[in-house]
Amino acid sequence: MKLTDIAAPDYFHKVVDCQWACPAHTPVPEYIRLISEGRYDDAYMINWKSNVFPGILGRTCDRPCEPACRRGRVEKDPVAICRLKRVTADYKNDVTGLMPKPAATKNGKRVALVGGGPASLAVARDLAPLGYLCTVFDQDPKAGGMMRSQIPKFRLPDAVIDEECGYILNLGIEFIGGKRIDSLKALLAENYDAIFVGSGAPRGRDLDIPGRAEAAKNIHIGIDWLSSVSFGHVTKIGRRVIVLGGGNTAMDCCRSSRRLGGEDVKVVVRSGFEEMKASPWEKEDAIHEDIPIHNFLVPKEFTHDNGKLTGVVFEKVKAEKDAKGRRNLVPTGEPDQHFPCDDVLVAVGQENSFPWIERDVGIEFDKWDMPVVDPTTMASTNPKVFFGGDSAFGPKNIIWAVAHGHDAALSIHKMLSGENITERPLPQVSVSSQKMGIHEWSYDNDISLDKRFRVPLRDKVVALKDIRAEVELGFDPKLALAEAQRCLNCDVQTVFTGSLCIECDACVDICPMDCIIFTPNAEEADLRQQFKAPAVNLTQDLYVANDLKTGRVMVKDEDVCLHCGLCAERCPTGAWDMQKFLIDMTHAGEGCRSKA
Amino acid sequence: MTYLAKPKFHHPALPKNALGFTHRDYEGSVSTLCAGCGHDSITAAVIEACYELSLPPHRIAKLSGIGCSSKTPTYFLGNSHGFNTVHGRMPSVLTGANLANRDLIYLGVSGDGDSASIGFGQFAHAIRRGVNMVYIVENNGVYGLTKGQFSATADRGSKSKRGLTNNDSSIDLVAVAMQLGATFVARSFSGDKGQLVPLIKAAIEHEGAAFLDVLSPCVAFNNHAGSTKSFDYVREHNDAVNRLDFISPRDAIKVDYEPGTTQIVEQHDGSRLALHKLAPDYDVHSRIAAMNYLMERQAAGEVVTGLLYVEPDPEDLHKHLNTVKAPLNTLEAKELSPGSAALEKINASLR
Ligand SMILES: Cc1cc2nc3c(=O)[nH]c(=O)nc-3n(C[C@H](O)[C@H](O)[C@H](O)COP(=O)(O)OP(=O)(O)OC[C@H]3O[C@@H](n4cnc5c(N)ncnc54)[C@H](O)[C@@H]3O)c2cc1C
Ligand SMILES: Cc1ncc(C[n+]2csc(CCOP(=O)(O)OP(=O)(O)O)c2C)c(N)n1
Ligand code: SF4
Ligand code: SF4
Ligand code: SF4
Ligand SMILES: [Mg+2]
Numbered sequence: 001m002k003l004t005d006i007a008a009p010d011y012f013h014k015v016v017d018c019q020w021a022c023p024a025h026t027p028v029p030e031y032i033r034l035i036s037e038g039r040y041d042d043a044y045m046i047n048w049k050s051n052v053f054p055g056i057l058g059r060t061c062d063r064p065c066e067p068a069c070r071r072g073r074v075e076k077d078p079v080a081i082c083r084l085k086r087v088t089a090d091y092k093n094d095v096t097g098l099m100p101k102p103a104a105t106k107n108g109k110r111v112a113l114v115g116g117g118p119a120s121l122a123v124a125r126d127l128a129p130l131g132y133l134c135t136v137f138d139q140d141p142k143a144g145g146m147m148r149s150q151i152p153k154f155r156l157p158d159a160v161i162d163e164e165c166g167y168i169l170n171l172g173i174e175f176i177g178g179k180r181i182d183s184l185k186a187l188l189a190e191n192y193d194a195i196f197v198g199s200g201a202p203r204g205r206d207l208d209i210p211g212r213a214e215a216a217k218n219i220h221i222g223i224d225w226l227s228s229v230s231f232g233h234v235t236k237i238g239r240r241v242i243v244l245g246g247g248n249t250a251m252d253c254c255r256s257s258r259r260l261g262g263e264d265v266k267v268v269v270r271s272g273f274e275e276m277k278a279s280p281w282e283k284e285d286a287i288h289e290d291i292p293i294h295n296f297l298v299p300k301e302f303t304h305d306n307g308k309l310t311g312v313v314f315e316k317v318k319a320e321k322d323a324k325g326r327r328n329l330v331p332t333g334e335p336d337q338h339f340p341c342d343d344v345l346v347a348v349g350q351e352n353s354f355p356w357i358e359r360d361v362g363i364e365f366d367k368w369d370m371p372v373v374d375p376t377t378m379a380s381t382n383p384k385v386f387f388g389g390d391s392a393f394g395p396k397n398i399i400w401a402v403a404h405g406h407d408a409a410l411s412i413h414k415m416l417s418g419e420n421i422t423e424r425p426l427p428q429v430s431v432s433s434q435k436m437g438i439h440e441w442s443y444d445n446d447i448s449l450d451k452r453f454r455v456p457l458r459d460k461v462v463a464l465k466d467i468r469a470e471v472e473l474g475f476d477p478k479l480a481l482a483e484a485q486r487c488l489n490c491d492v493q494t495v496f497t498g499s500l501c502i503e504c505d506a507c508v509d510i511c512p513m514d515c516i517i518f519t520p521n522a523e524e525a526d527l528r529q530q531f532k533a534p535a536v537n538l539t540q541d542l543y544v545a546n547d548l549k550t551g552r553v554m555v556k557d558e559d560v561c562l563h564c565g566l567c568a569e570r571c572p573t574g575a576w577d578m579q580k581f582l583i584d585m586t587h588a589g590e591g592c593r594s595k596a
Numbered sequence: 597m598t599y600l601a602k603p604k605f606h607h608p609a610l611p612k613n614a615l616g617f618t619h620r621d622y623e624g625s626v627s628t629l630c631a632g633c634g635h636d637s638i639t640a641a642v643i644e645a646c647y648e649l650s651l652p653p654h655r656i657a658k659l660s661g662i663g664c665s666s667k668t669p670t671y672f673l674g675n676s677h678g679f680n681t682v683h684g685r686m687p688s689v690l691t692g693a694n695l696a697n698r699d700l701i702y703l704g705v706s707g708d709g710d711s712a713s714i715g716f717g718q719f720a721h722a723i724r725r726g727v728n729m730v731y732i733v734e735n736n737g738v739y740g741l742t743k744g745q746f747s748a749t750a751d752r753g754s755k756s757k758r759g760l761t762n763n764d765s766s767i768d769l770v771a772v773a774m775q776l777g778a779t780f781v782a783r784s785f786s787g788d789k790g791q792l793v794p795l796i797k798a799a800i801e802h803e804g805a806a807f808l809d810v811l812s813p814c815v816a817f818n819n820h821a822g823s824t825k826s827f828d829y830v831r832e833h834n835d836a837v838n839r840l841d842f843i844s845p846r847d848a849i850k851v852d853y854e855p856g857t858t859q860i861v862e863q864h865d866g867s868r869l870a871l872h873k874l875a876p877d878y879d880v881h882s883r884i885a886a887m888n889y890l891m892e893r894q895a896a897g898e899v900v901t902g903l904l905y906v907e908p909d910p911e912d913l914h915k916h917l918n919t920v921k922a923p924l925n926t927l928e929a930k931e932l933s934p935g936s937a938a939l940e941k942i943n944a945s946l947r
Contacts (some may be wrong), residue, residue, distance in 0.1 A: 074605050208610025438631075439599045447603035502827050503787060504632040504815065509640035512603045512620075514610065532619065533607035550831065560607055566600065572815045 001552075002526045004543045006495065009429050012581040015558050016491045017080055021068035023403035025052040025427070028065060028081055032487040033443065035087055035480055044088040045098050050585065051085075052122045052168070052402050053147075055160040058086025059472065060151055062279065062397040070490050073537075074513070074560050077452035079487045082476075087480040089160070100129040100171030107131030109416050114181045115147020118398045119389025120198035121168045122405025123412070126588040128171040128412060135192075136173060139180035143169060145200055146390075147398060149227040150249075153468040154257050165457045184357045184385075194384055194412045197357075197371075198401070201390035205349035207244060211302030215344075218309035219302065222253045222347030229256055229467070238342025240264040242312055244299055245347035246276035251283065252293045253345040254344045259467040259487060267293045268312070268339070270329060272319060285471070288457075289464065300336060302344065311340035350395045361385075361528040364488060370394065377421045380409035386411060394490075406587050413588035422580065425586040434492055438569070443492050445565040448485040489563045492578050496554055498547025500575035507567035507576055515557040516567060518548065527555050535559060602626050611931045614650035614846075622647045624674035629664055634786035634812030634827075635734045639671045641789050642703070642732075645796035646673065647843065651701065657693060661686040661715060664741045665707030665734035665812070673703075687722035687731075691913070694727050697923035698914055701800060702729035709739040712767045719769070721932025723805050725774040728912040730799040731807045734786075735771055736814035737825035744817025754823030755835035768894065770904060773828040776885055780806035781886075783901045785812065785830050794842040794869075795903060801844070801867040804910030809898065824899075835893050837878040837902040841870040861908055871903060877906035880906050 004011060010546065013188040014020050017204060018028040027046055032042035047054035061082045069078030109132050113120040116138030124134040142148060146157065155365040169175050181187055204221035206212070212219060218238065222245065228234040243254040243260040246269035257265045270277055273295045276283065283293065297314035304310055314337045352370060357363060362382035364372040371380050373387045380387055388404030390396060411421040434441045456473045457463070463471050475483060508516050514532040521527075527542060528535040535542060535557035543556040568576040586592045602623070608617045622643040625634050646656065653675035660666035662683035669678050677700070681689045690704045702721075709731050711719040725843065737750040744757060748767045755761055773781050780802040784792040792810065799806035811830050813819045819826045824833075845866035861869040861880065871880060880886050886905045893900045920927065 074608065207854060446600055447605065449604055475896055502632070502815075502819070504634065504636045504813070504827060505640070506632045507791065510627075511604065512605055513607050515607070533609040533611065536609070549828070562603055562605060564600070564603055566602065569600070570631045570636075572630065 017068040018065035038090040044092040055089030103131040109193040115199040116143035119401035126409035141177040201395040215304040215309035240341040250347035407589040506570040510570040619647040632815040637786040660705040661710035663707035687718035708747040708749040750908040778807040779804035779907035781905040794840040797842040837875040843868040
């Protein structure tokens with residue numbers, strides 16, 4: 001097998017599973033360590049730099065980092081990375097002094113941003129301090145996009161949105177609320193140097209089945225209903241509510257209903273419970289609020305009486321694999337089921353729609369009527385127009401919107417500096433040995449055996465009475481510390497120097513995870529079998545190094561390394577060292593320029 | 597020395613043996629020896645051997661004397677019986693324990709100082725009596741615990757860390773054990789678990805006095821140029837006569853080794869030793885030839901390793917003494933006091 005090039009920035013980045021999985025590549029272990037030290041301001045700013053909305057994301061993020069977290073491979077649950085992010089926001093002091101300042105002089109370049117959601121705000125945040133004049137247009141009066149209009153207040157209070165949108169708008173950005181852009185052509189004619197489209201995926205899918213028109217008064221499109229609730233236009237719903245759909249929107253609909261008069265609220269999904277799109281924790285939260293989830297039921301008809309909805313008829317289905325191995329839902333043949341109800345919320349999907357983009361402004365649309373967007377540069381086929389967030393590739397989530405925002409800002413900055421936008425800068429890597437003494441490391445290498453801690457909740461009775469009362473109370477500092485201790489410091493890397501090794505086997509013997517071997521080099525598949533527990537997780541690399549006197553190689557399976565540093569403590573010659581690899585993504589700014 | 601306890605977490609897919617234990621279940625507390633000490637590798641090899649043999653930890657008794665080597669039983673088999681004797685006295689305490697309860701597996705762990713200096717006599721007598729045990733000497737050529745004085749196994753002419761030359765003849769414990777009638781004699785190297793683990797397994801299954809001399813570099817006091825017990829020296833001068841596969845009585849034997857290169861030795865308990873010959877003419881059943889070979893290679897500065905001698909059908913002390921088959925603590929008053937008729941009979945036989 002080829003020797004590992006540990007100088008390639010991706011190699012050790014991949015070992016930091018959470019950071020690698022985070023679309024914005026937040027340096028997770030670094031901020032978790034700062035929480036342990038009580039340095040909440042610094043922990044917040046590390047987040048702020050990477051993901052722009054730590055307080056918001058610490059409550060709402062889809063957390064792709066957590067399924068990736070190494071802790072989840074050595075015991076049951078991953079580190080509560082997301083809720084620790086909230087801790088940084090909850091316990092920080094006033095951080096305004098740590099924020100970048102508005103540019104002292106503008107650079108004369110104008111950027112228009114359509115939509116004031118997380119994607120546009122991330123672009124503006126990266127560009128404004130560099131001197132760009134950023135103008136954000138949103139049809140809603142305030143910035144925040146769906147974070148403000150869709151996500152219920154009991155999950156994300158307005159104060160948090162105001163605060164974090166405020167940090168951005170204070171950078172000298174022009175925000176024009178209540179202004180809908182009706183024509184891209186007209187906007188282009190205003191001669192902006194670049195335009196960013198962050199208009200989201202604003203249309204909720206409808207369900208066209210018999211009775212839809214007749215009972216229309218009590219059938220609501222989920223995301224439209226949620227924004228009416230957010231803006232206070234809707235304050236009540238019937239006693240018996242059926243929510244159709246199994247995604248996160250459905251979960252927000254049913255939980256909101258419980259707070260607006262819905263006593264008998266149920267969710268009905270076509271698929272099986274396991275296959276639902278909603279995150280496991282969102283399902284848990286709904287069930288905790290006494291909302292049953294009925295599965296394998298396909299809505300067939302709305303029943304009504306004199307223009308008033310009376311219920312929904314469902315056909316029972318089951319999942320079957322067809323000849324090609326695809327899963328299909330087929331009727332079971334059992335009699336249809338009728339669920340009586342007073343209101344229905346339809347949450348069966350979300351779509352893009354660009355009625356305001358003329359099709360002759362040089363932006364190519366594909367067969368699904370989506371703009372053709374380069375996933376690295378976020379550029380459309382019109383060189384001046386960039387996309388990001390839900391408008392680029394369909395509905396995703398906040399952290400992806402932020403990641404797109406960073407990428408688009410970088411492209412805009414490069415383009416307006418006369419550079420090739422397809423040349424992307426490498427992340428910045430800083431390396432530092434953690435060794436302080438024979439048994440002393442500048443990180444806490446003791447491994448906590450604690451199970452994942454739960455976030456305390458507001459009493460259910462109280463919570464259900466007030467739709468604006470936040471349900472999760474957040475970790476208190478003590479719980480936060482205990483949860484932070486569960487992190488394995490995966491960015492403190494095991495670095496091996498073969499020329500120092502005397503092949504005494506001390507590291508092999510001490511390693512609690514049996515992840516080190518010394519062996520004659522062989523094909524990767526063969527090496528993977530040689531560990532006491534074979535290295536079958538192919539998503540995790542083997543680290544292969546040579547320079548040993550016997551001509552063998554050192555092979556380390558990165559998969560379940562605890563980063564405990566015992567190998568390095570045990571090594572008599574310092575052939576192992578624990579080195580912190582801080583990987584910082586390069587955003588728009590000085591560091592991103594080509595070294596021409 | 598490591599201050600942190602080894603975390604309880606282990607690899608989620610770590611294999612289990614017939615008793616449902618992982619090798620981690622055979623560990624003891626974390627070692628306090630110097631980082632890189634060969635003794636720690638022997639500890640790991642003992643753990644691996646007991647794990648692979650699926651031994652119930654509570655059926656093993658580990659005994660040792662004094663020294664870094666003699667401290668190691670603390671670091672393995674945390675759920676077994678243990679006895680830390682005074683310096684050089686492990687063999688007699690082990691002999692006594694073995695006589696009292698023949699059902700346990702006896703692991704005697706000692707050092708070159710513990711066995712070749714202060715305990716030399718004890719060592720000799722336990723071996724010549726044929727006590728059923730595994731006697732492991734973790735041989736580093738120095739008194740490690742007392743900071744590196746030459747021990748009696750240091751080769752004449754070898755140099756101490758401070759440059760002094762050893763002028764005394766060395767004791768080769770393997771040669772002595774062979775001469776004193778050990779029925780299983782092997783030498784190995786802490787840095788070669790592939791060789792060491794099967795040897796320990798075979799020694800455990802051997803029902804007689806099994807002696808293992810394991811070269812075990814002392815990284816603090818005897819791993820320099822001029823030492824003959826260093827990692828580099830042993831690796832460069834290792835003359836392995838064979839390599840061993842241990843096949844337990846449970847495993848179906850599937851040997852398709854090239855004829856002439858592999859010899860199968862069947863032990864009394866049904867286990868088999870598949871010996872892959874490296875020195876073609878070496879005969880593990882000939883004590884005299886083995887001793888000749890040893891002397892010859894030693895004169896050439898080589899370190900002979902491997903299974904050096906084995907008696908497939910050994911006898912042990914209990915057989916020689918015709919002792920009762922059961923452990924003494926299981927004997928009831930009925931067996932211990934067979935009555936006046938029995939006494940009469942014994943007395944008559946002695947008249
Ligand atoms: C019910 C619901 C719950 C969700 N919960 C979560 C969650 O918990 N966690 C998570 O990560 N994600 C969640 N999401 C998804 C998340 O809100 C979006 O992925 C994210 O907000 C997309 O950001 P964006 O910047 O692309 O667009 P948006 O946030 O949609 O912002 C677009 C903005 O552009 C405005 N706009 C659109 N067209 C125009 C125009 N022509 N002129 C002017 N303004 C315009 C819109 O009014 C809107 O304010 C949820 C979505 C829904 C529907
Ligand atoms: C009766 C007695 N004499 C001397 C000592 C001092 N002493 C302790 S350990 C040791 C030598 C140990 O050497 P060895 O058995 O080779 O063990 P190592 O530390 O090298 O593994 C000596 C002489 C003692 N503890 N007890
Ligand atoms: S244990 Fe910590 S550093 Fe490792 S993946 Fe999980 S959160 Fe990230
Ligand atoms: S840090 Fe070293 S000893 Fe600890 S688990 Fe990783 S490889 Fe093993
Ligand atoms: S502990 Fe150090 S010297 Fe010993 S084998 Fe491991 S890396 Fe090599
Ligand atoms: Mg010694």
